[in-house]
Amino acid sequence: MTQVLINPTPKDYKSEVKPTWCPGCGDFGVLNATYRSMANLKLSPDKTVVVSGIGCSSRFPHFIKTFGFHSVHGRALPVAQGLKMSRPDLTVVAVGGDGDFFSIGAGHLVHAALRNIDITVVVMDNEIYGLTKGQTSPTSPHGHVTKSTPYGLLASQFNPISTALSLNVSFVARGYSSKPKELATLIEQGMLHKGFSFIHVLSPCPTFYRTFDAWDAAVTPIPTNHDANDRMQAMNLAMETEKPFIGLFYQQERPTMDQAAHQLVRESKAFNVESYIKRYA
Numbered sequence: 001m002t003q004v005l006i007n008p009t010p011k012d013y014k015s016e017v018k019p020t021w022c023p024g025c026g027d028f029g030v031l032n033a034t035y036r037s038m039a040n041l042k043l044s045p046d047k048t049v050v051v052s053g054i055g056c057s058s059r060f061p062h063f064i065k066t067f068g069f070h071s072v073h074g075r076a077l078p079v080a081q082g083l084k085m086s087r088p089d090l091t092v093v094a095v096g097g098d099g100d101f102f103s104i105g106a107g108h109l110v111h112a113a114l115r116n117i118d119i120t121v122v123v124m125d126n127e128i129y130g131l132t133k134g135q136t137s138p139t140s141p142h143g144h145v146t147k148s149t150p151y152g153l154l155a156s157q158f159n160p161i162s163t164a165l166s167l168n169v170s171f172v173a174r175g176y177s178s179k180p181k182e183l184a185t186l187i188e189q190g191m192l193h194k195g196f197s198f199i200h201v202l203s204p205c206p207t208f209y210r211t212f213d214a215w216d217a218a219v220t221p222i223p224t225n226h227d228a229n230d231r232m233q234a235m236n237l238a239m240e241t242e243k244p245f246i247g248l249f250y251q252q253e254r255p256t257m258d259q260a261a262h263q264l265v266r267e268s269k270a271f272n273v274e275s276y277i278k279r280y281a
């Protein structure tokens, strides 16, 4: 039987496992925002699944009192999509880091975008690999010096929002972990959106890279006159990387693969071979 929470508060979604992140890690803000969005939507813990890969950010499911799946590095999306295809009644959220989604798991992101399966993805981007102690990731800036790139990173920086827009992801947003209220609204909108929702979150790793100060000074709310139906307008905002915009870039309602596949199954079950033969023989 479905567990119904009457007027839940964010606390109701806290598990008994205490987060093991370093003090000051950005991921705390993302976790608080997620509790808040789940409470606002009154989600049933037993009808909600949080799936992750591997990384500091991927410890997330342990700290939430819903079903969870701490999977393999880069593989949160295959697990989450498979789950939603077989259990369309569940709210499925995939979470992890920039390494997980844009490095080892990048191929899955492309196909998930094209399928438009109704799941919500929350990427905690600290622009490095946190768990393995600070190596560069695809979102590290060009020239970034780490133990593994002592002469500076030679590759250029990946742009998650413009990539998602070019793949025509049907919901594209960016939040900031030190603005959990605004972030909670974006996660809520993403969970309500019917289709693949991509929420890029700036979430600093003060232990190995950025502190909040750098992003506090830079993040800029998306202008109120932005038309979220206009993909080209969204693309222009995405190209601004010095002062990253936060808010909803783009949203488009279109059929999802989970709905289409279940419709196909219903139609094929109703398909009558004899009447087809009579009609066309």
Ligand SMILES: Cc1ncc(C[n+]2csc(CCOP(=O)(O)OP(=O)(O)O)c2C)c(N)n1
Binding pocket: 054, 055, 056, 057, 058, 073, 096, 097, 098, 099, 100, 101, 104, 124, 126, 128, 129, 130, 131, 132, 137
């Ligand atoms: C198949 C595989 N390759 C490499 C690793 C080592 N590894 C663990 S976490 C990680 C990257 C973590 O970075 P990110 O996904 O950005 O998460 P963060 O720790 O920064 O939150 C890597 C390379 C692994 N666990 N499995």
Ligand code: SF4
Binding pocket: 020, 021, 022, 024, 025, 026, 027, 056, 057, 126, 130, 131, 204, 205, 206, 207, 208
């Ligand atoms: S190493 Fe960085 S990302 Fe990992 S828990 Fe510590 S602050 Fe957070």
